[in-house]
Amino acid sequence: MTDGTDNNIILDFQNITKRFPGVTALKDVSLQIRRGEIHGLCGENGAGKSTLMKILSGVYPAGTYEGTVLYEGHELRLEKGAIRQATEEGIATVYQELTLIPAMTVGENVYLGKEPVEHGIINWDKMYADTRELLKKYNLDIRPQDVVKFLGVGKMQMTEIAKALSENAQVLILDEPTSALTEAEIDKLMDILHTLRSHGVTCIYITHKLEEFFRIADTITVLRDGAVITSQPTENLTREKLVHYMVGREMTERFPTGHHTPGEVVFEVEDLHAQDPDSSRAVIKGVTFDVRQGEIFGIAGLMGSGRTELVMTIFGEYGKITQGEIRLEGQKLHSRSSHEAMLSGISLVPEDRKRHGLVLMQSVLKNISLANLPQFSNWFSIDDNAELKASLQFANSLSIKAPNLNVPVDSLSGGNQQKVVISKWLMSQPKVLILDDPTRGVDVGAKYEIYKLMNDLAEHGMAIIMISSELEEVLGMSDRVMVMCEGRSNGILDIEEATQEKIMALATNIANGVTA
Amino acid sequence: MTTTTTTAPARPTEPAPTLTTTIWNQLRMNLQTYTLIAALVLIWLYFSYRTDGTYLAPRNFSNLFRQMTITAFLSVGMVLVIVTGNIDLSVGKLAGFVSVVVAYYQANYLTKHFDQDWVVMLLSILIGIGVGLVYGIIQGYIIAYLNVTAFIVTLGSMWLLDGAILLRTAGRTIQANQPLFSEIGQGYQSDNFGWILAGVAVVFLFYTMFRGRQKKRSYNFDLPPLPMDLAKVTGLSALILIYIYRVNNYKGVPNPVLLLAIVVLIMIYISNNTRFGRYAYAIGGNREATKLSGVSIQRNIFLVFVLMGFLCGISGVTMASYVGYGTISAGDGYELDAIAACILGGTSTLGGVGTVFGAIVGAVIMVSLTNGLQMINTPAAYQYILKGIVLVVAVYADVRLSKNR
Incomplete structure (x- = not known):
């Protein structure tokens, strides 16, 4: 602090560039964060917000990126494998997914790894007294002795914040x-953040809900495609300006042209409501749409908007349907498992390919045929000639690049892995193909091939539902787009009337301001 | 960001590898199997040397394999249980319980009510396998459909079956020595039959090799070099012939070993060539992805435990016949031997990986060690200590080797 730099700047990112194989996640990012402010970080999915924060928290240690981070005037160099180092420096992260131990109390969680010890024995009284003091200081309304798993999400988050502050x-x-919080809990969180600001704690706040920036942030920085677009005091900005900064991008020649001629309606969802099966929280709150033969129906929405939950519910593998119905070719559908959904003619290429799509250690062949073994087997044997022939046919028509079909699927690139998942589901000959973010983590070349394939399938009359995190992709590929926000459909746009601004406005719930 | 994309078919463009590199690659890919076999050969050579050859002399050689059959039946079922990410701690006691029930009914009812030997034998077998099967069904139902962890359910079963054995035997030893029934565990096949078996096996091995190569070629797959395939099959054939030759020098192929060979072949087939087998590996590899592929996790886990129960039945019947009685200590600790054999044979406790063949090699290694140590008069205490060390060292070596791959 004495080396002549601006005392008001606590964090100074200088020319940060971060490359991953095939993508540049951050391009020459320079950004200053003032001491004691609440700094909003804003951008589309994949704009680079999380990457920047991972550099700050040590997930990507020094040396894996270019540029320097100045913290309190000195260069922050976090070593590899020492995420604790960031915490010791005074930089703490409250993660989207909470990192608490459910069976422990608030106090135990807050002091985990740094319990007050006397002669090797934990001084429980001191620990709980310290916790109580900490909670009081920052106005956190939880009790030290409460067991975390019995707390609501809001209070769990308070515990998480207390844990960070204790360091x-x-x-x-x-x-x-706020992605999992109720309105009341969000209000409470805003209060807490004000308290933190009054204690001089600097907060970097990432959210997809734009109105929160205007409630709480002093400064807002917009990132797009890994670059800083603007960084301004909140009072200079409006929601419309923000949306414009977030999406103001040119459409490139990245999408093959398709000639879809949508036919009859094959698939309908009517006023669907569904609950999370574990917590009974409503996740789908009234969604209605239909899909025609030979149509690509896009679903846009930011993360947490309920789009994945929606398709998983349709596939019979997630939500408990409380109201509404799903119809396929006029027949009411009642899938209670992926097996039943498959039999009725629905396929789902899931969002998380490694977790839900593939058995990574197994061969390409076995992965492609896994969902389709009944096609070439009875209970006593598998006709491996038929299996091989069918799998090869799909592998070739999707041009999966692999030395042969017997190599384990985890030796393939992301794009080829995705093609394996798509092959698996095409082999089941669906009437409706649902693709949940099909090009996530896929390189440009493979993306183009997947787009072409989608066009092909649509031209042959398949009904395709595509979820996408990329606005351009939605606009470039779909015939119609449904925009989701907080478990609801905020509107269905024909592709002619859809623009990035309109979609983003609907996705962030500020549509009234734009369309009026 | 424009990338030209080719739609060339999935064929490699690298230069064709030379014979030596292919062999080397093949060796590395199957490193674990070869390491196991090398370890086995070393163990045999060592004990042979220490016992001046009596270790591998016909009599002991024959007994070696006969000794391992009862736990080996359990091992081959255990592989699939572990592959699906489960465990079964009850197999030893279940096999024990089966042997006790078989002895009980044979001694108290069957020999009294039926004159013909073969009826008594048949009913004994049916009762034994039936008991194992029913228990497997109950246990599988609780694990798969009522969602109680396999570890807990089978741990409970262990105690439950221990009690049941105690009840059935009332602490006494029950004879099961009806002559024809005893043949199952104690009898031998004639020399000629042994040679016929060996001949069939060798022809079968060569046939499947050539057929497999043909199939691979017709689908444009990488073919392992012919000399290598030939060496593999010739080696395996030689092992079979040597085995038959050795055991024929004693009394012939022991019946339980023949029975085991048949069960192993069927289990290898099930694990590789049926939907059920495929699903088992897929469930262990990625449960969620398998579920989302429309596979019923519950039904397949259930079937795995039913199959395990069936194999416990076979094991128990063999046990009753082999030892000739049912006793309260029947099957004590066999579950741990069965699990250890799987682990030695390369089955991953995390699920998804493991082979029936590996488990059998693991079982042979275990019995070879135990038998050898007994022959050189190692005190029981040290036998246990060594077994424990061998298991841990073997797994450590495997972890290291697979990391370097």
Whole structure:
């Protein structure tokens, strides 16, 4: 602090560039964060917000990126494998997914790994007394002895914040803190953040809900495609300006042209409501749409908007349907498992390919045929000639690049892995193909091939539902787009009338301001 | 960001690898199997040397394999249980319980009510396998459909079956020595039959090799070099012939070993060539992805435990016949031997990986060690200590080797 730099700047990112194989996640990012402010970080999915924060928290250690981070005037060099180092420096993160131990109390969680010890024995009284003091100081309305798993999400988050503060955090990173909170809990969180600001704690606040920036942030920085677009005091900005900064991008020649001629309606969802099966929280709150033969129906929405939950519910693998119905070719559908959904003619290429799509250690062949073994087997044997022939046919028509079909699927690139998942589901000959973010983590070349394939399938009369995190992709590929926000459909746009601004406005719930 | 994309078919463009590199690659890919076999050969050579050859002399050689059959039946079922990410701690006691029930009914009812030997034998077998099967069904139902962890359910079963054995035997030993029934565990096949078996096996091996190569070629797959395939099959054939030759020098192929060979072949087939087998590996590899592929996790886990129960039945019947009585200590600790054999044979406790063949090699290694240590008069205490060390070292070596791959 004495080396002549601006005392008001606590964090100074200088020319940060971060490359991943095939993508540049951050391009020459320079950004200053003032001491004691709440700094909003804003951008589309994949704009680079999380990457920047991971550099700050040590997930990507020094040396894996270019440029320097100045913290309190000195260069922050976090070593590899020492995420604790960031915490010791006073930089703490409150993660989207909470990192608490459910069976422990608030106090135990807050002091986990730094329990007050006397002669090797934990001084429980001191620990709980310290916790109580900490909670009081920052106005956190929880009790030290409460067991975490019995707390609501809001209070769990408070515990998480208390844990960060107990390490004397100077900078607190909040990544999508409100995504699972109720209105009342959000209000409470806003109060807490005000308290933190009054105690001089700097907060970096990431959210997809734009109105929160205007409630809480002093400064807003917009990132797009890994670059800083603007960084301004909140009072200079409006929601419309923000949306414009977020999406103001040119459409490139990245999408093959398709000639879809949508036919009859094959698939209908009517006023669907569904609950999370574990917590009974409503996740789908009234969604209605239909899909025609030979149509690509896009679903846009930011993360947490309920789009994945919607398709998983349709596929019979997630939500408990409380109201409404799903119809396929006029027949009411009641899938209670993926097996039943498959039999009725629905296929789902899931969002998380490694977790839900593939058995990574197994061969390409076995992965392609896994969902389709009944096609070439009875209970006593598998006709492996038929299996091989069918799998090869799909592998070739999707041009999966692999030395042969016997190599384990985890030796393939992301794009080829995705083609394996798509092959698997095409082999089941669906009437409706649902693709959940099919090009996530896929390189440009493979993306183009997947787009071409989608056009092909649509031309042959398949009904395709595509979820996408990329606005351009939605606009470039779909015939119609449904925009989701907080479990609801905020509107269905024909492709002619859809623009990035309109979609983003609907996705962030500020549509009234734009369309009026 | 424009990338030209080719739609060339999925064929490699690298230069064709030379014979030596292919062999080397093949060796590395199957490193674990070869390491196991090398370890087995070393163990045999060592004990042979220490016992001046009596270790591998016909009599002991024959007994070696006969000794391992009862736990080996359990091992081959255990592989699939572990592959699906489960465990079964009850197999030893279940096999024990089966042997006790078989002895009980044979001694108290069957020999009294039926004159013909073969009826008594048949009914004994049916009762034994039936008991194993029913228990497997109950246990599988609780694990798969009522969602109680396999570890807990089978741990409970262990105690439950221990009690049941105690009840059935009332602490006494029950004879099961009806002559024809005893043949199952104690009898031998004639020399000629042994040679016929060996001949069939060798012809079968060569046939499947050539057929497999033909199939691979017709689909444009990488073919392992012919000399290598030939060496593999010739080696395996030689092992079979040597085995038959050795055991024929004693009394012939022991019946339980023949029975085991048949069960192993069927289990290898099930694990590789049926939907059920495929699903088992897929469930262990990625449960969620398998579920989302429309596979019923519950039904397949259930079937795995039913199959395990069936194999416990076979094991129990063999046990009753082999030892000739049912006793309260029947099957004590066999579950751990069965699990250890799987682990030695390369089955991953995390699920998804493991082979029936590996488990059998693991079982042979275990019995070879135990038998050898007994022959050189190692005190029981040290036998246990060594077994424990061998298991841990073997797994450590495997972890290291697979990392370097």
